[in-house]
Amino acid sequence: MAIPYAIGQYRVLDKIGSGGFGSVYLVEREGKQFACKQLAPNMVNQEIQQRFAQEALKIEELRRDFQLEYLVEIIDVLLNDNAFVMEYLPESGPEYFKRTKDMNFINRLVHGISQLHKIDVVHRDIKPENIRVRNNIPVLIDFGISSWWDSKSNILPGGTRFFSPPEIVAMFPKYQGLPACQSACRHLVDISPKNLALRMKQVKKRHDVYSLGMTIGVFLTGKHPFTDDSYAIYLKEGTVPEFEDWINAMPEPFSRFVRLATTFSPVKRPELPELLQQVELNSCDVTMISDSSIVVFNEAPYLCLACGGNATAPDHACPHCGQTYRTLRLTPEPEQEVIFSEKSEAIQMTDNHIYIDIEAPDFDIVIGRSPDGTGISFPDDHWMSRRHGHILKEGTTVYYKDGVEGRMPSHLTALNNVPLGTARAQLMGGSFLMVGSTVLLVEKCFGTPTNSGGDQ
Template sequence: MRALRAEDPEELGGHRLLARLGAGGMGVVYLARSADGTPVALKVIRAEYAADPAFRARFRREVRLATGLTGRWVVAVTAADTEAREPWLATAFVPGPSLAEAVDGLGPLPPESVVVLGARLARALGELHAVDLVHRDVKPGNILLVPDGPRLIDFGIAKGAGATALTAPDAVIGTPGYLSPEQARTHGGKVGPASDLFSLGCVLAYAATGRRPFGTGDAPVVLYRTVHEPPDRTGLAQLPPPLRAVIDGCLAKDPALRPTAAEVHSAMAHDDPPEEGPAPGTGWLPPAVLRLIAERSARALDPPPRTAGPIAPEQPNTLTAQGFSRRRVLTIGGSAAAVLAASGTAASVLLARGHLPTTGARRDIPTHTIALHADLTGTQKTLGKAQERGALLAVTAHNARANVSYRLGLSSYDDGGDAARARDTARRVLATRSVSAVIGPTTTAGARAAAPLYAAASMPVVLVSVDDGTAGLSTTTLRTLCVTRASDSSQTLPLLSYLTRTRPTHRTAVVQDRAAGETAVDITRNLVETPPSDGTITVHQVAAESTDFGPAVAHALATRPQAVVYAGTSPGRAAACARALAAAHFTGAVAGFEPVMRGAFLTAAGQAAEGWVFEAPYTQAQSVGTPAAKAFTAAYRARFGAAPGRWSAEAYDAVGLIARALDALGTTTTIEPAQVAEGLFHLAYDGLAKPIRFVQGTTHTMALENTAFLYQASGGVFRFLGRYDQARAVKT
């Protein structure tokens, strides 16, 4: 990724340009953001090429074909202008490396990864062939690797099966070493789906062995081997028999002897995780490739500033075939994502191997490791995984910045949500001398068991999602315990603010659900002691053993309240309260607390849930309009294939807070965890989710201003309203 130059436009087709991803003879590819904040790779074609009618016709075809593709394993065009003086197209930004980049830089993929690769590429090709299209340039450079599976790109020379290419009559369509014998013989003439399967066989052999099955060298020599000689099978004998059989079948010289895409998929699909539903996870790629993807994702969060002065020319990301006389090889760099995959190769590979490219003489910089202590396999694994992902993005964003003085590492430790395992996990973390700080544990039981061990060893432990009071912990006695979430003891504050400033209420009724025990008592006490708008409060109790909220609601509405607050923690019982209020046609404000914010409440309450407002101590990054939140959301989606989970943005901020403490200590001497712990409490850190400030003194508690958020049930979802001090009035 390179900085924008002075001559680069600020905006193109409603996309704001952020950085250069690559440049070649045909044009420039930019990292850009669409109007809704989504990152895209935007390719601009140079005017001199666009002036060629044949080239512009190919470009129009690429846009038309790729726009119509809907398969999961292809990258479609999201926007384009084929008639501009310098035509352009935008595709989804895919932060993964190309297969060529990964294998050339990191070595062959393990057989199980090649099986997944083959199954999903076969599915992609099968979808193309089903609509009578042939890709015609399946090669490692046109395959991008991301955690949920490969992506097939570059449809610039795709054609209908049996169609003739729109190019010069002496051109060979495709890439030598991966094109089929019939492509080499027909000079770009008629080829069918079997041609793509030959190319797939070459790709899988290369992915599994690191060797090109027809060797390297001048293009005419490689083409001759493709047509007349058997493939180089070095290394194939060690592969599992089913994979070896697929590769051998695809590499048959006779198209009639090759398997179809469906047959390849069927042969490999039994070892391939399900393709439907949520992303299957990161297990199909080796760790080195995942680190490379993470580094790419991080760069999108922190693009370099625009360069004002002169800059050295970029080297074109093109492949030149030497040795041709009258015949030429046509390799159309048709996809923006293809150029993206080709850019930044050397630096990314160095990063994936644990090195950081630097300028000047200093190359060895220290690494400070952060341990993530989480439930990654137990009943709260979703919450733990979200925090792990947020922390990972923060670590990789730090490491991708230019001129960093130290690198961060992230090591995850799973306690399964079990207290005994949490204690054992803490001991393992403390035995690892490279750890400078801990994020977590992510469960109350884990924090209660492990935090005292960390504190006794002077290890800073940042609790992101666990309330220290609920866990029975004290930041006064545990001097290295750093809690970055609002306490449950202050959970009435956001609703008080909402019912006083945003939707002024002078008469409030509290429906106290005795099933919530002391929690309901505490909520009620806080509201009675500090009523909204300094008005009046009435309290109406529902017995723990009762499921009928009708009488309590009737008594509450008899006081003519402007707002009703449900003081309880059960989604199902809150739904019963909502139904009773709806049956009584109450139209005022209704509020509740975060434990109720679950799908069970929406399902059980139905239409009666509409308009309920809730407090919560976490943000929803995908609904925040700041540039940082948009960048984080885009990077999270690109890396993990889903919207950011609960507490992921807060975990991202926890890494930033620790890094700020490390910055203050410098990197010239060994840093002890106790130094990091002491530094945390003297920081003022404006995070992605919220500002983090600590009360100066012996308590080490976080200042609570502006640290909680409001949500509203609307249309069957919990709609994010924003930070409680910034939320506006909403209609019910």
């Protein structure tokens, strides 16, 4: 793809990075250089555009409110160009550490991420390439991408291979049959607390801990520990000699820190506060955040089926046309045949969307692979059990629960990559329910499908 001459009011000087999301450009405005991240054209839709801009603004708000010097500064959000502009930090973390051997750089990185976890902020794609340097301080870029992207990145999933923990890598089709990582994935349901929303926070933080351990190891050794073959053995057996040798080559106390951080089982893997109690690293002058400072992220914006507008949750009416919250929409990915065996005035399907009327009578419908004994079936999904679980409506709230008549499916359903186990999960706008190999994107909508002039 040709390099654009300009993005908004910024003149493009060079292309400095690219990936599945799009490209990063070195840009200039009024004599000052910045980095500009732009979505790839094939990645652009209304939902992604909204989240892309909102995430950039959210991170900048956090950086300012808590004075977080280890977050990249967002300069501008270019809605019409599907891009945002951030400070340009030319030196990468690996380049800086190789040049300086500055151990306090690693200390700052650990304590900085620990402070982020105090306000329930996770990165979920920590790796050397996502760490830049400003005045000898580590700065995280590509922040939060994996937490909000689209359903495919949640299923495929957030993070980068080798730096992602086994319980997340287990969701890749290539590794789904390997015993140790499958066991790690299933044990996500054993993480305390049992409350699903709170457990999700712990799962995401432990994801960061593993990625942080791998990243520190790469800083210290200059390499990651796996070949493709040894990585497969690691996921099959839970360890491999090359991995142990890699950790043993690191100096203390970092060797012990990395060993604990990369604990294979997510249940046994400590969170950062516990880890820092077990392994004392030198303190450093990072911004400290009060334990009482909690950030609560709302649901994704509600979409209006009548006018195509949206509003920040939890508004109960469209500010553009007045339609009220009336519909929960589930969009299966990939697109496939969906069979309705049980008629319900609460559910209809149009244009590959399943619409649930929250004002209709309550229901309890079984979903699964087989049309026999289910109300909604996905016959092409061979990872889904014949009768996989229930979609339930109680009042204006819709839930999902795994298992039918006490029998749990072979592949546990995950909400935003977290297996549900026996928990009943409320379906929140912007979440992703992975049933078998089918992802159901959950959206809350104003109006009804009959209000829509077309596919929104």
